[in-house]
Each structure stands twice: as C-alpha cells, then as structure tokens.
Amino acid sequence: MKQNDVFFHPRGETLYVDDLDAFPGLLHAAVLTSPVAHGRIVKLEVDRAGTAPGVAGIFTAAEIPGQNQVGGIIMDEPLLADGEVHYAGQPVACVVADTPWQARQALAAVRLEVEALPPVLDPRQAAARGLLIAPPRTFAIGDVEAAWPSCAHVLEGRVDSGGQEHLYLETQAAVAVPGEKDTLRVISATQSPSGVQRVVARVLGMPMNRVAVEVFRLGGAFGGKEDQATPWAALAALAARALRRPVKLVLERREDMRCTGKRHPYSSDFRIGLDGSGRILAYEVTYFQNAGAAADLSTAILERTLFHAGSSYRIPNLRATGISCRTNLPPFTAFRGFGAPQAMFVLEAALFQAAEKMGLDPAELQRRNLLAEDDELPFGQRVKECRARRCFDEAVAAFGLEAARERVHAFNAANPLCKKGLALMPVCFGISFTSTHLNQAGALVHVYTDGSVSVSTGAVEMGQGVNSKILLVAARTLGVAGRRLRLESTCTQRVANTSPTAASTGADLNGKAVELACQEIRRRLLDVAATALSADSVAALDIRQDTVFSNGQKTDLGWEELVRAAYMARVNLSSQAHYATPGIHFDRATEKGEPFAYHVYGTALVEATIDGLRGTAAIDSLRAVHDAGSSLNPLVDRGQAEGGIVQGIGWMTLEELLYSQEGRLLTDTLSTYKVPDIRTAPAEIEVRFLAAAPNPAALFNSKAVGEPPFMYGIGAFFALLAALRALRPEKPLPFAAPLTHEKILTWLTED
Ligand code: LUZ
C-alpha cells in the first residue's frame, strides 16, 4: 500500500482540518477583530449578537478561565483584546454558531466601539520613541573603529526589505473536541503541536496532560504556523470546553491575510570598508526590525539575522546591532529563512555598491571575500567542511559565467530598450534552532505481531516531504520494506514536548530519533534471531530485505517469523527514543558559542531582463549549485529548492505589502498582492546538487534543505539592478525590496 501523500492528494483523499466534519454537534467559530491599528475599547456589547440565529456562544477576554496570554518567548500577547487594541485584525471576540455563515453574520451584531489612538507603523519611528520588544543586541568580532582608517574604500547606506505573506494554501484552522473528564482533543493546522498544547492549557487553566493536540498534515506553512496557528486553536478550545461541543475555526483567505503576521520588514543602515584589492576589512550594520504589535518570535528571528550578518563572507571586523521595534501592525513572525534573508540582502546591497565604486564586477568582490575552512564567524563558531568556494566556483564553471557575461554584454549593446543583468548569490545558512534547547526530538516506534510497523515523531508534514524521509530512515534501519511501515499523525500523546517543525531541522532531528528507536528494536530482534538460528554471536547477523542474513547469507528466518518469535519470547517490540543535537551551545551574555550543527552552502547565477520602455521585468533563469549533502530524497530536495527559489524571487521582486496611513492592510487579496505564478517564475530553474559532499553531522550524511534555497532568490534583485544600471548608467539605484515592475517604471521615468 502506497502511503505517500502525493498519491492521495490528486484524488482528494488527504484530509485537512476543514475536511474534518464527523463530529456530532459540531459548531463553527468566527472572530471579531479590531478595525483599527491602535485604540482603546470603549464599548464591547455582545447581547444582541447572542440572540442572532444559530448562535451558541460568544467569548470575550472576560470569558477566559485561565490566562489571557498566548505569548511564546515574551508574555505580551493577549488571546482576546482586553481594554486596548494594538493592530488592525487583532481578535476581540469569538462567536460560535451552527454554521460558519451564521457565526460571521452574528459578528455584525456585536457592538464594538474603539477610540482610535495614533498608530506607529515604521520601525525607525518606534525605535526613536523607545518602543522596543526587547533590549537591542550586538554581535561583534575584531574592532571596526580601528579598521576604518586603514580602509581604501568606505561606503554607507540604507537598505530596506519588505514583509511577505506566507500564502499557505490551507488557511489557519483548528477543531477542538471536548472529551470525558474535562479533556480536550485539538486538531490543529500547526507546525508546533506542543506549542498549541501549552497555550491551550494556559488559556483554559488546565494541565497539559488533559489537552491532546494532533496534526495530520498542513497545506503549507512556511513559518506562518510556527507560532501563529496557536491563537485560532486556543479560541476553538475555549469555546469547545465552555459549550461542551466540538468547535471548528477556519479563517477565510482575506481574514487570514489581514489578521496574521508575515515576514518581518527590515530597515537597515550599513557601513562597509574594503582594502584596495576588494577585501572586506570592516562592516557595521544596524537592523531595525518591524516586529509588529507583539513579540511573537521576533527576538529569535532577530537573533538569526545577527548570526547571518556576515552571510557567506569572511569579515575580520564586524559589528551588527539588532533592534526589534514594536509597531501597530499584526505581529510579524517566522517565515522561511527566519531573519537571515534580511541580513544577507543588506550585505549584498553593500557589496554591490562597493563593486560599483571600485569599478569591479560584484561577483569578483563576492569571490574574494568568501568564507574558507576554519574561518571564525562573528559569534565565535569556526566554519568546518566549508563549501562556500566550492559551490561558487562550480556555479561559475558549470553555468558558464564568462560566456553569460559576453552574451549579456552583446545583448545590451544591440538592444537600446531592453537590457539584461546577471548576478551571483552565494548562500551560507546555519542549521540548528538558534535557541539551543529546541534542538531535540522524539520518536515512538511499535512493531505489531504481524510485522507491520507504526512510526510516530514530532515532525509535522506540511508538504515538504519530511514523512518520506522519516519512512526511509525507518525502513533502512530496520531492514524492512517501506510497505510494512505506517507513519502516524503527529500527536502530543505519542511524542511529547516537541519542538516546532521549523528551522529546516524537521528531518534532521526527528529522523535521528527514529533511527535511534529503530536501532534499539533491531538490536533486540537480532538477539532473538541469534537464539532462533543458534548463532554464536549477533555480530554475524543482519536484517535486510525483510530477512535475517547470517555472514552475508540469506537465512530462512523472515521478518514476520522473527517478530513473532520475539513476541513469544516476551521481547519488547516498542521503542521510544530521544535525540538532542550534540556539541552545540551559545552564551547570550557574551554572544559567543557554536550554535549550529553545520552550514548549508550554495551559489546561484541569476539572469534578468528589463524592458526599459514598459518597465516590465523578467527573471529569465536561476541556476544553482546546491549542497544537499548526500540527499536522502533527491526529488524532495529538488522540490524544496525550486519552491524556495520561486518564493525568494517573489519576496524580492513581486510581493508588496501596502498599509494605509491608519495601519490597515490594503493588499489583502490576491488581486492586490502579487505572488509568483507560472508566468513570473523563471523560465529556467536548474538545481545541481554538489557531488561527493557527505555531511557526517546529520542523518545518513544528508543536509537540511528547507530554508537555504530561499535565499538564492536575493540574486534576482541584483540581476535586476544590473539591468537597471545598463539602462541608466548614472542614476543612483534603489536599494529597497521588493523591486516591483511599478518601482522599476517609476525609477526609469523619474529624474
Ligand atoms: N524557529 C526557531 C526557527 O524557533 N528558531 C530558529 O532558529 C528558527 N530558524 C528558522 C526557522 N524557524
């Protein structure tokens, strides 16, 4: 029996939260949210809504039995607004009715009056007023002040990057089902089942062991469900427990776009100094992170920004300061790359400007400064098995940079209206949660008496293919065919205290836990086999192809007989295992340590064309040499790389969040917020995996793949800049993403 989701998606047989309807007495919730970005609630009357057709209950902050608090790292985020509202789209009340339509109709009958206060939307303005999420942090190495005088070139500037809507296909959703003896089962579209469990328990004032959270799969997440699936699950749970009926809450697309957080917009100031040959001597940067109205994951994201301040480059003197600024926008949150793309974009912008000033090709500057083996990163970790230069040089050779340059040059010389540009984008991304304690995972494996196997982990399948990798690990380790295995849903009662499936570590961490659990069962079974075969030692025995092998020879003892023999001998056929990434540590007092298990490397070559008359632009191709280690599943890794690339290009070139002066999201539909599609994606995407690149630091020598390819998309921005430069050789370039067609046309036509 095939079990990979891809065989069931096309038939509509995979179930998402909104497909789950078989709960007798199921009610539906809708959420009333703040219409303004900042204000005081002067009236909140729900009586009239309570008598609307089909309504079963209405919940405000006053109805919360436990703590009205969903904060993860910092306790600064109420589940339902209490007295004040801090962003447009902030939940204020939750109405539950027989149908979703009735619940939404009843929202209109709630009387909410808010006295508007002036909102702060800009992070620099917030910082100037002291509106910070946490004290600023600084990572430093060397001495930038001492280095400036010895620099032949010093440049400074400002760089801005915008937010990004996750646009997971499945919107935020949860069903809460009350059970006997005051228990709850919550089925949530979350990357973090234990996070939902913790917050539901906190909000309802009950112990975590009475709240079971289960996840089947997500229709995409990209970080948008790492923390922000939680409030919707908590609202469903609040209503379900009070009404003693199952409650489902599913956001409509527009609600989701308005109410949930996105990638953090950043505004940054840099200063870079280079010697006469183009080596970076010093780099100073200050990141103003727009955190939105609550901390959410902002401090962790800012930390990852600081870890990636130097991107793929060796910088002897560096000082990077991160400031997380509180504004009146929905709390910005995790998104593929988790603050690293923002950091890399600033440094690439600085290098691009330095190259122009020095009359060099940016690729030349990039190459001269690439990290090498044993270089010390600004936070004290030394890079090991560094593949930065290998990827860069292989990309240059494999994709023919020289020939491409000549082709682009000839094209530009022959075309007065259309110009092409090229850019290289090296990536070096640290793998491990930067919060060291999160780098742990658990697995539970059962072998049943018929030889079939059940595998549970803390990993959440969100379309990224983690399940296929975990199954492969289990099959390889036990020595049985994949058809014998079943990968279960992710459930807090089977695997507890899970970290979110995030930071590209889902397969690394959970796969290792599965490997450990399977190794334990395998050891026990080999002992049984030794007895059954009267073998002198287990060392000569092996399980492969559903059969016991002895000294490399197939025996008559098959998997099913072996399992039955083990059961009859009263041998434990279940195993629970826990994995914690070894060797990593970080000290926030000194901002030094070794937070990453390893790094993922790669380099992309991007080519773009701009029509200088119409202002339209195309990313023609993106080709990358990518370090996937020894890939566990090359097809899955290719899919991750290609998806990340297109998403990265979207962030850099198309997707623009616009807010009104009052702080309302204007781009809350797919007609006003442009995401990449088959026409805007590069006609050619080529991903070559680095050959002979095993990674002893992870599962079967593989490497994490989820986030790193996203950052190849940054190259699209600089390929466009190169084309703009060819169109207007003198004009100062814009260093603000996204570089949309509208901005390109404006730049071309304005003086
Ligand atoms: N989540 C998190 C992440 O909590 N810590 C991280 O370092 C991280 N990195 C990437 C994506 N999610």
Ligand code: MOS
């Ligand atoms: Mo569970 S959610 O009872 O495996």
